[in-house]
Amino acid sequence: MSAFVSSKAEFDGLLERLAALSADHFGVSADDVHWGHVGTVTDAVLLLRQALAQLEPGQPSASSK
Numbered sequence: 001m002s003a004f005v006s007s008k009a010e011f012d013g014l015l016e017r018l019a020a021l022s023a024d025h026f027g028v029s030a031d032d033v034h035w036g037h038v039g040t041v042t043d044a045v046l047l048l049r050q051a052l053a054q055l056e057p058g059q060p061s062a063s064s065k
Helices: 002-023 035-055
Strands: none
């Protein structure tokens, strides 16, 4: 049980960091965005979909969206 609580606390901390990064547009100003940034965010979206699919069994697969 303590391992679960510890892992969940780390999970919640990572979510907070992701939210803060997103709110700051990942540290990139609108004038500086290039296709590399698009690829990086797209890769992250795919990983987040995979994580969500793992935590939500029975939902549509990560690759179907």
